[in-house]
Amino acid sequence: MDVDFIFKVAAVGIIVAVLNLVLTRAGREEQAMMTTLAGLIVVLMMIISKINDLFLTVKSVFGL
Amino acid sequence: MIGILLVAAVLIVVLRRNSPEQAFALTVACLCVVGIALLEQTSQLLERISAFSYLPNGEFLQAAVKAVGLSILTQTASDTCSDFGQSALAGKIELAGKLAILAVAMPLFDTLLEMIQRMLE
Numbered sequence: 001m002d003v004d005f006i007f008k009v010a011a012v013g014i015i016v017a018v019l020n021l022v023l024t025r026a027g028r029e030e031q032a033m034m035t036t037l038a039g040l041i042v043v044l045m046m047i048i049s050k051i052n053d054l055f056l057t058v059k060s061v062f063g064l
Numbered sequence: 065m066i067g068i069l070l071v072a073a074v075l076i077v078v079l080r081r082n083s084p085e086q087a088f089a090l091t092v093a094c095l096c097v098v099g100i101a102l103l104e105q106t107s108q109l110l111e112r113i114s115a116f117s118y119l120p121n122g123e124f125l126q127a128a129v130k131a132v133g134l135s136i137l138t139q140t141a142s143d144t145c146s147d148f149g150q151s152a153l154a155g156k157i158e159l160a161g162k163l164a165i166l167a168v169a170m171p172l173f174d175t176l177l178e179m180i181q182r183m184l185e
Contacts, residue, residue, distance in 0.1 A: 001101040003068050009093040010075040013086030017079060036083060043089040050096040055137075057100050061107045062133025063126065 005050065012043050069098065088148050095140055123171075130168045134161055 016039030023032035058064065072094045079087040110129060138161025146154035 001065065001068070002097060006068065006072050006075075006090070006094055006097055009090050010072070010079070013075075013079045013083065013090055016086060017082035020083060036085075039083075040085050040089065043086065043093075047089055047093050047096065050093060050100075054096045054099045054103075057103045058133055058137055061103045061110060062129055064130055064133055 005046075009043055009046060012039060012046075015039070016043075065098070065101070069094065084148070091144060091147065095144060099140065124175075127168050127172055131165045134164050134168065137161070138164075 016036055019035045019039070020032045023029070023035060072090065076087045076090050076094075079090060114125060114129065116125065138157060142154040142157040142161070145151070145157060
């Protein structure tokens, strides 16, 4: 039950959200968009390995 | 377990207002972590259950266990998709899950039909 993974993803999400807000306030919408995309890619890369682990666990437990 | 999920739910609500995609990513992360933790605990249960497979029709038990695994995965994925408004995708995932379970259950139908034919003769 690796809880720190959840909080890591949440931290990245919150940082990206705040950065996005700051950049839009500062009038740089396009950079805000780029930051959001970059943050999303970072999070998705972290999650893909975890999804892979989930599928492997299901495969091994249920003998699929 | 429950505490962690409640905290994660709060974080998801916080994230959903500003960046919905991050909220979706966090939901998927929580699903994976909890899924792995739960499945590791249920593997001992399944070993106890499959110990009963010395009964005559033991191989059907394997098909049932596979169907359970497939349904768990399909249900998780379709609920996640419908949570974020993609009800069409959720429907397609359910369809895929049903087809997979049907494929797993095919040998059971064969033996069932054989039994019926034997009885009719």
